[in-house]
Amino acid sequence: MTNTQETSASEHKHRSLKGLIADYSAIFAFLILFIVAVLLKGSIFLSVSNIMNILMNNSIIGIIALGMTLVIITAGIDLAVGSQMAATGLIAMTILNATQSIFLAIVAAVFAGLVFGAITGGLISKFGVPAFIVTLGTMQIYRSVSEYYFDGGGILATGRSASAFTAIANTKLFGIIPMPMIYWFALCILISVIARRTAFGRHVYAIGSNERASFLSTINVNRVLLAVYALSGVLVALASIIEASRLGSMNSASSGSGYEMDAIAAVVIGGTSMAGGRGTILGTVFGTLTLGIINNLMNLLGVPSFLVGAIKGIIIIGALLIQRSVSKEES
Amino acid sequence: MTDVVKMRQIEKAFGANVVLKKVDFTLATGSIHALLGENGTGKTTLMNILTGVYTKDHGDIEINGAPATPASQQQIAFIHQELSLVNDLSVYENLYLGHELKHYGLLRRREMIETAQAFVDQIGIKLDVTTMVGDLNPSYKQITEIVRALMRDAKVIIMDEPTTSLTDVEINDVFKMMRTLRDQGVSLIFISHKLNEVLEICDTYTIMRDGVVVSSGPVTPELTEVQLSNQMVGKELANSEIYQPRPLGKPVLTLKGLTKTREFQNVDLVVHAGEIIGVTGLLGDGRSELFSAVVGATAFDAGQVLVNERPVRIRTTADIKRYGIAYLPKNRKENGIVPDLNIEENMALPILGRLSRGGLIQRGQLTATVQRYVKQINIKVADVKDVIGSLSGGNQQKVLLAKALCTNPKVVILDNPTQGVDVGAKAEIYHQIMDLAKTGISFVILTSEIGEIQQLCDRVYVMTHGEIRAELPHDAINERDIMLVATGGQLD
Incomplete structure (x- = not known):
C-alpha cells in the first residue's frame, strides 16, 4: 500500500493496461496454441468437423470448470467433481431405467448434485475444514460407494426412453453444431452474469480476496460458501447428464475419473488465482479451449497416447509461467 | 554536525x-x-x-x-x-x-x-x-x-x-x-x-x-x-469547536452484564439516539473484543444486548444490518480492505444485495450511491472503478467509513476510525460524525486518542482489563483522569 499510495491516476491507468494483458493472458495462450496448431496441421485442424469435435469433447470439462472457477475464486478447491459426476450420472441412469422419465432422471441428478455440493460446502464453511481435505475425502467416498453399489461396473440406458435420452447430447443443431456446446455456452453466459452482476457473485470474489473483511462487512460468508459448492455440484450434475447421454452409459469406476484435474487446469490456465479473489469465466472458457486444442493436436500429430500427459503437463506449466511473469510485472 | x-x-x-x-x-x-x-x-x-x-x-x-x-x-x-x-x-x-x-x-x-x-x-x-x-x-x-x-x-x-x-x-x-x-x-x-x-x-x-x-x-x-x-x-485550521451539545433521545443500544471469560466482564453500557460515546483504555482493555462480540463477529458467554430497549440475538455479523447497526473494525488492511474489488464495490459491499433488481446489481444506482458518499466525506478519488489500492491510506479509511454509513444505520460502531488519517481529513471526519449525530444517528467510538474523545464525545467509558471502570460526561473528559483510570487508579 505504501508504495502505491502516492501514484497518480495516470500511472494507474498505465498499470491497468498491463493488468488487461494479464487478465486476458488465457486468450493469448489460446491464440498462440491455435496458431501453432494451424501451422502444424492447418487444413485438418481448421476443418469444421475438427473444430466442432474439439468444442463437443470439451464441453463437459468446460461446464465442470465453470463451477470450479467460482470455487477457486473463494480460495477453495473441489477435488471431488470427477467422482461426483460419476455418482450423479449413475443416479440419473438408475432413475431413467426405472421410471423411463428423462425429466425425473435430470431432476434426481441435479438434486443429488445440489446435496453433494451442499455437504462439501457445509463441511468447509461450518466446520472450517480445509476444502482440499474435505474434497479429498468426498472424492474417495463418492467413487468407492458408486463402485460398491455397481460392483465396479456401469449402467446402460435401456427401455423406450433410451434413444430420447441419448439424443440430448448427440443431436446437432442445423446438422453441424453439437448440442453439448450449446449447453456449455449458455451456462457460460449464465455463470458469467452471476459472477459479475449479482451480489452473490461479488461476495464470492470478496470472500476469496479477504474473507475476514467480508465477514466483518456483514456478508454471510458461510451461506455464500455453501451456495458456491452447491452451485458447483449442480453444474457437475448437468455435466453428468450430458456425459451419460453422449455415451448412453455411465461407469462407476472410470466415468469422470481425472476430470477434476482437467477442470482445475482449465481454470488455472484461464488466469484464476489459486489464492482466491481473482478470475473470470471468460478466462476459464479459453483455458478449457486451450486444453482442448492441446489434446486435439496431440491426436492429429499421432503422439503416442502414453506421452500425451507429459506434453500436456509441460504446456500447462509453460502457460502458467508466462502468465505469472506478466502479472508480476503488473504488480 | x-x-x-x-x-x-x-x-x-x-x-x-x-x-x-x-x-x-x-x-x-x-x-x-x-x-x-x-x-x-x-x-x-x-x-x-x-x-x-x-x-x-x-x-x-x-x-x-x-x-x-x-x-x-x-x-x-x-x-x-x-x-x-x-x-x-x-x-x-x-x-x-x-x-x-x-x-x-x-x-x-x-x-x-x-x-x-x-x-x-x-x-x-x-x-x-x-x-x-x-x-x-x-x-x-x-x-x-x-x-x-x-x-x-x-x-x-x-x-x-x-x-x-x-x-x-x-x-x-x-x-x-x-x-x-x-x-x-x-x-x-x-x-x-x-x-x-x-x-x-x-x-x-x-x-x-x-x-x-x-x-x-x-x-x-x-x-x-x-x-x-x-x-x-496550508490554511488556518479552523480550530473551531467541533463538539456541539444536542438533545439526546431514548436508548438505542444497551449492553447489560455482557461477559466473555478472559476478555470482558459484566459490561453495562448505554447509547442514546443521537449520542456519541467514546470507549477508551490501554492495550488489553477489551474494548475491541467487547464490540466485536456485540456485532456478532465473536460470541459472548453471558449478558444481553438490547436494541431500542428490546433484547436481540445477533448470531453473526450478517444480523446487525437488520437492527440498524454498522461496524467499522480496526486494522484496515486485515479487516477492512478487499484488495481485489474496486473502490465502489468495497464501499457498497454490505448493500450490494439492496442495490439489486431481479438479482442483478444496478450499476448506475451503485455508482450514484458511492458518488454521494465520495462527495459527502470528501474522498479524493480519480475514478470509483479504480482498484482500492490506488488510494492513499487515509482515503481508504474514508471509504471504509462510508461503507459503514451506507447501510443507513441508527448506531455506528467505529473502532480506531482515524487510523492513518491526516490532520485535515481527521477534522473533516469529526465534522461529519457530529453532523450525522445531529440527525439522530448514534456513534460508539473506540479509540485511544484522547483528543478525539474530547472533540466528539458526549460521554466516555474508560475500560481496564475488560471492565468499565469510569464513565465521564463531556465536560469532565480530560487526559489526566482517563489515564489515571486506564492505568488502574481511582478517581477521587
Missing part, C-alpha cells in the same frame, strides 16, 4: 502526475527528524527514492557525503506500517531471517541466539530473543524490526507511522529505544500524523505539501502543534 543524508532538488513524476517538485531534504547524523504532511503529499515517494525503490527523475542524493550508490542505499532501512516479521518464528530467527549463520548447511543456533541477545542487550532493550514474535506486544514487534535493521548495519532508519497501533505505554518503549539509538549515532526519520509525538521526540522537522517542502527547521520549545498543522494544511 555532519549530514548523513542530503537530497537536493529531487523531482519525480508518475506519468503526467508530478509527485515531487524540487524537494530538498537533509538529515543530520545522530538525529531524529520528523517528516510531516497530509496523506498523498509525496512523503512516501521521497523515502522510496531515498532507499532506491523508485528512481528519481532529477536531483542529487548524497549519503555520508558521497553520491548515493545501491550499496549505500542498502544502509537505509524503511520500516513500514505493516511489519514484515514472521509471527511463528522466534525473535532471533526473525533477526537472522535470510542471513542465518550456518555450518555445513546446519544452523548455528546457539551462536545466533548468543549474538542476537548480546546485540539486544547492548542497545539496552529488555527482550529475550528466544520469544516467539507472535507473543510479543506490538511495541516489541516494532523494536524487533528496528533491531533487525541495525543488525544489518543500517545507519538510517525510516519509520512510517510506527505508533498508530500502539498504546501510550508502548509508545514510550519505542521512543526510549529511538533516543538510545540517536545517542549512539543512528539517524532516524519519523513519519507521523501525531504532532504531539513529533514535538516530544524529534530534533528537526520537514513539512511537505503537494510535492514541495513548505517548511523545515529545528523543533524548538516554542513550536506548537497548531503551527505545524497549519503549515501542513
Whole structure:
C-alpha cells in the first residue's frame, strides 16, 4: 500500500493496461496454441468437423470448470467433481431405467448434485475444514460407494426412453453444431452474469480476496460458501447428464475419473488465482479451449497416447509461467 | 554536525502526475527528524527514492557525503506500517531471517541466539530473543524490526507511522529505544500524523505539501502543534469547536452484564439516539473484543444486548444490518480492505444485495450511491472503478467509513476510525460524525486518542482489563483522569 499510495491516476491507468494483458493472458495462450496448431496441421485442424469435435469433447470439462472457477475464486478447491459426476450420472441412469422419465432422471441428478455440493460446502464453511481435505475425502467416498453399489461396473440406458435420452447430447443443431456446446455456452453466459452482476457473485470474489473483511462487512460468508459448492455440484450434475447421454452409459469406476484435474487446469490456465479473489469465466472458457486444442493436436500429430500427459503437463506449466511473469510485472 | 543524508532538488513524476517538485531534504547524523504532511503529499515517494525503490527523475542524493550508490542505499532501512516479521518464528530467527549463520548447511543456533541477545542487550532493550514474535506486544514487534535493521548495519532508519497501533505505554518503549539509538549515532526519520509525538521526540522537522517542502527547521520549545498543522494544511485550521451539545433521545443500544471469560466482564453500557460515546483504555482493555462480540463477529458467554430497549440475538455479523447497526473494525488492511474489488464495490459491499433488481446489481444506482458518499466525506478519488489500492491510506479509511454509513444505520460502531488519517481529513471526519449525530444517528467510538474523545464525545467509558471502570460526561473528559483510570487508579 505504501508504495502505491502516492501514484497518480495516470500511472494507474498505465498499470491497468498491463493488468488487461494479464487478465486476458488465457486468450493469448489460446491464440498462440491455435496458431501453432494451424501451422502444424492447418487444413485438418481448421476443418469444421475438427473444430466442432474439439468444442463437443470439451464441453463437459468446460461446464465442470465453470463451477470450479467460482470455487477457486473463494480460495477453495473441489477435488471431488470427477467422482461426483460419476455418482450423479449413475443416479440419473438408475432413475431413467426405472421410471423411463428423462425429466425425473435430470431432476434426481441435479438434486443429488445440489446435496453433494451442499455437504462439501457445509463441511468447509461450518466446520472450517480445509476444502482440499474435505474434497479429498468426498472424492474417495463418492467413487468407492458408486463402485460398491455397481460392483465396479456401469449402467446402460435401456427401455423406450433410451434413444430420447441419448439424443440430448448427440443431436446437432442445423446438422453441424453439437448440442453439448450449446449447453456449455449458455451456462457460460449464465455463470458469467452471476459472477459479475449479482451480489452473490461479488461476495464470492470478496470472500476469496479477504474473507475476514467480508465477514466483518456483514456478508454471510458461510451461506455464500455453501451456495458456491452447491452451485458447483449442480453444474457437475448437468455435466453428468450430458456425459451419460453422449455415451448412453455411465461407469462407476472410470466415468469422470481425472476430470477434476482437467477442470482445475482449465481454470488455472484461464488466469484464476489459486489464492482466491481473482478470475473470470471468460478466462476459464479459453483455458478449457486451450486444453482442448492441446489434446486435439496431440491426436492429429499421432503422439503416442502414453506421452500425451507429459506434453500436456509441460504446456500447462509453460502457460502458467508466462502468465505469472506478466502479472508480476503488473504488480 | 555532519549530514548523513542530503537530497537536493529531487523531482519525480508518475506519468503526467508530478509527485515531487524540487524537494530538498537533509538529515543530520545522530538525529531524529520528523517528516510531516497530509496523506498523498509525496512523503512516501521521497523515502522510496531515498532507499532506491523508485528512481528519481532529477536531483542529487548524497549519503555520508558521497553520491548515493545501491550499496549505500542498502544502509537505509524503511520500516513500514505493516511489519514484515514472521509471527511463528522466534525473535532471533526473525533477526537472522535470510542471513542465518550456518555450518555445513546446519544452523548455528546457539551462536545466533548468543549474538542476537548480546546485540539486544547492548542497545539496552529488555527482550529475550528466544520469544516467539507472535507473543510479543506490538511495541516489541516494532523494536524487533528496528533491531533487525541495525543488525544489518543500517545507519538510517525510516519509520512510517510506527505508533498508530500502539498504546501510550508502548509508545514510550519505542521512543526510549529511538533516543538510545540517536545517542549512539543512528539517524532516524519519523513519519507521523501525531504532532504531539513529533514535538516530544524529534530534533528537526520537514513539512511537505503537494510535492514541495513548505517548511523545515529545528523543533524548538516554542513550536506548537497548531503551527505545524497549519503549515501542513496550508490554511488556518479552523480550530473551531467541533463538539456541539444536542438533545439526546431514548436508548438505542444497551449492553447489560455482557461477559466473555478472559476478555470482558459484566459490561453495562448505554447509547442514546443521537449520542456519541467514546470507549477508551490501554492495550488489553477489551474494548475491541467487547464490540466485536456485540456485532456478532465473536460470541459472548453471558449478558444481553438490547436494541431500542428490546433484547436481540445477533448470531453473526450478517444480523446487525437488520437492527440498524454498522461496524467499522480496526486494522484496515486485515479487516477492512478487499484488495481485489474496486473502490465502489468495497464501499457498497454490505448493500450490494439492496442495490439489486431481479438479482442483478444496478450499476448506475451503485455508482450514484458511492458518488454521494465520495462527495459527502470528501474522498479524493480519480475514478470509483479504480482498484482500492490506488488510494492513499487515509482515503481508504474514508471509504471504509462510508461503507459503514451506507447501510443507513441508527448506531455506528467505529473502532480506531482515524487510523492513518491526516490532520485535515481527521477534522473533516469529526465534522461529519457530529453532523450525522445531529440527525439522530448514534456513534460508539473506540479509540485511544484522547483528543478525539474530547472533540466528539458526549460521554466516555474508560475500560481496564475488560471492565468499565469510569464513565465521564463531556465536560469532565480530560487526559489526566482517563489515564489515571486506564492505568488502574481511582478517581477521587
